[in-house]
């Protein structure tokens with residue numbers, strides 16, 4: 127292991143985007159290293175392979191290099207460590223501080239310049255969308271917050287989403303956002319960065335998205351923040367109904383449902399569609415059951431509900447109805463939608479970040495996204511109860527009413543906006559809701575253990591094993 131690899135081994139577990147937190151790193155290798163800026167400061171793009179418990183995941187690191195002692199205080203938080211020159215004289219010629227270059231506007235300016243120029247035909251390629259004229263000379267800032275990737279905002283003009291965990295192939299976010307380039311319900315794409323990544327199956331080099339440049343929506347307010355504010359208003363007077371409390375969210379939920387239906391319609395027009403046969407539906411249900419088994423093995427608290435969950439997946443498999451499928455969002459929740467001055471806009475079409483890309487590219491029912499958003503209403507209603515001591519009967523009842531009201535409004539908006547009426551497909555909807563809740567139990571256990579009670583309580587309620595909060 128080189129000194130750089132040793133430093134990265136210590137640094138990776140501290141990163142929010144590192145999916146292998148809590149599991150020891152068996153080995154870490156810099157698989158490829160390409161110089162984007164030679165000299166000082168230097169910029170390199172690394173693909174780093176991390177072995178953990180018999181599996182290998184790959185991540186992108188944009189590595190900044192400056193001579194030791196020359197790094198300003200404003201970059202102190204981004205430091206990975208100090209690298210010595212190699213004894214054989216290859217690579218560095220003097221000791222350098224290496225750091226997470228996404229935090230260095232002097233280096234990230236280069237990425238925007240290169241995208242604007244559509245530069246590079248070598249191992250790292252920069253591309254701008256046909257018809258886009260990307261402005262340069264804008265200073266970048268890293269967006270803070272809980273994120274699976276790293277997002278830079280350039281001068282309130284563009285967002286550059288730097289994908290951290292890499293799978294060979296185009297990132298679904300770029301694929302779907304490009305398909306929605308003319309939609310008012312999605313942020314316009316302007317360009318991307320790509321490299322070649324070898325598949326683990328046969329070693330073929332596949333063009334793989336490293337980052338995506340998109341329009342920055344200046345007037346955007348996060349859907350989660352808006353919903354949480356509405357819940358907080360209700361909690362201030364839990365004896366009132368959600369419709370009478372200040373800050374009722376149902377109108378927004380209804381419009382969000384309609385926007386979601388419009389996006390599904392546009393995706394179905396631009397990208398492949400199909401109809402599930404009984405066999406392919408059974409395969410989808412098998413996938414849900416397999417995820418349940420994995421989750422129960424990792425989180426034993428899920429075990430009491432396994433029979434009820436499995437029964438819902440089997441009912442889905444046994445349905446005697448055709449099920450249209452298409453490309454969908456795949457990880458739809460209130461944090462993936464923003465309210466702008468012109469209405470709702472859907473973001474982050476990457477799918478569930480922990481799932482291999484080829485799985486996320488599979489066609490699915492749009493009701494899967496509907497189920498994702500319904501789960502999110504449930505989260506928004508419940509999360510403010512975390513850590514509440516004392517009698518929460520009134521608040522729990524208020525939360526239940528809030529979730530139910532917004533659930534109904536969203537489904538009504540979705541159906542009136544031209545989507546399949548969720549109310550008429552309860553078996554499908556239930557299976558997708560349960561599947562998402564099982565995913566959430568795993569997600570929370572790994573990333574936010576203090577929140578795992580939210581999906582667990584919902585599963586208890588949804589399976590009828592405690593007082594139901596939703597549905």
Ligand SMILES: Nc1ncnc2c1ncn2[C@@H]1O[C@H](COP(=O)(O)OP(=O)(O)O)[C@@H](O)[C@H]1O
Nearest residue numbers: 273274275285313341342343346348461473474
């Ligand atoms: N085009 C955009 N305009 C304004 N804000 C955005 C835009 N894209 C993303 N954001 C903000 O950044 C957050 C994270 O972006 P997202 O694509 O969801 O990243 P991640 O996959 O890491 O969660 C979003 O919740 C939203 O608040």
Ligand SMILES: O=P(O)(O)O[C@H]1O[C@H](CO)[C@@H](O[C@H]2O[C@H](CO)[C@@H](O)[C@H](O)[C@H]2O)[C@H](O)[C@H]1O
Nearest residue numbers: 272273274457459460461478479501502505566
């Ligand atoms: O936004 P990401 O693509 O990183 O998605 C992951 O993180 C989400 C949390 O930020 C997680 O969403 C879960 O928590 C939300 C509240 O924070 C809630 O609204 C969602 O319904 C719930 O699923 C998402 O599952 C995960 O993939």
